[in-house]
Amino acid sequence: MRRSSTETKAVILAAARERFAADGYDKATIRAIAADARIDPAMVMRYFGTKEKLFAAAAEFDLELPELPADQAGVGLVRHFLRKWEADEGLQVLLRTGVTNEAAAERMRTILGGQVMPLVISLTGDPERAPLRASLVASQLLGLALSRYILKFPPMVAATEEELVAWLSPTIQRYLTE
């Protein structure tokens, strides 16, 4: 039984996302990805050309930040971030490899500048301090993901979504409005 070209490409991409998210760029082997997709490693090269290009495709990512009332931005951002992380492997892919890979780090900077900053500007109407505000917000949210999902600090793993929202949202709110 044979798969269509687009089908196979999608299967490979899904397997790649999973592996990159779980293991990071270097430890996610073309052979391992191919095995997950039940396919020969050569096919991965045929469809994506190169491991770097495969990663670029797997790291495609949109935060899909919602419009938010300014006084609930903190709560909304923390909750949205947590749900996005758990629903979409893209963020984990980027964080897992951005730490040791300049291209992935650059991608995260681009997301900060292209997706987070515009929201902060529209929320605060203050283009001057928006870059710093956006970075501070990102620092706390990425720190959350790091300690809960990557380093797995036990209290962060045990905490519920609502507890985390309650603790972190005032921080985010202050970074946006103070």
Next chain:
Amino acid sequence: MRRSSTETKAVILAAARERFAADGYDKATIRAIAADARIDPAMVMRYFGTKEKLFAAAAEFDLELPELPADQAGVGLVRHFLRKWEADEGLQVLLRTGVTNEAAAERMRTILGGQVMPLVISLTGDPERAPLRASLVASQLLGLALSRYILKFPPMVAATEEELVAWLSPTIQRYLTE
């Protein structure tokens, strides 16, 4: 000109720290470390046995958290963390590889439990919520390091120590006392 055994071992360890901090465990090659130390790769093995053991030695780390008056803990912790990061490569070594290496992640959990938590307990006198409080503090401080030193978000890189202390210390203070 020949070096003594202990001298050589120290030179290797210093080179290893630098490489592990800059590149992470996998990309920091025994050969690269040896070249930095102007020595044959075989010597590294002779002195440390194995790459894993060399890493364990290079990742030895003490936060050296100071005693702090409870009402200035936020300011003190942020400032101490920033200075410690810049003075000692140990933290960078751990963060750069903890993201894709379970042993290093475990080490960070140990530091959280063995060094941060005790301070939080002595600061708050509340052993019940100390684990969560300590984790929240760590999440913001590690997020800071991540965005400033690893991902290099431009506004975080440009900010001065005092600006960062001013922004982050209320957060830390609240995680400790609220």
Next chain:
DNA sequence: GTGCGAAGTCAACAAGTGTTGGCCTACAAT
């Protein structure tokens, strides 16, 4: 000077990596 042990080098290994090119083989159109 002669040894001898410690400090250092060299060459090679086995395993794993991304990547390539040639070869099959199923399937739909003719």
Next chain:
DNA sequence: ATTGTAGGCCAACACTTGTTGACTTCGCAC
């Protein structure tokens, strides 16, 4: 039934990695 083509596989390449063991050389004690 034949055949062309697109999907798939296999074996091998060139290279890098950690690691090993045999060999060399320096410098001090006698």
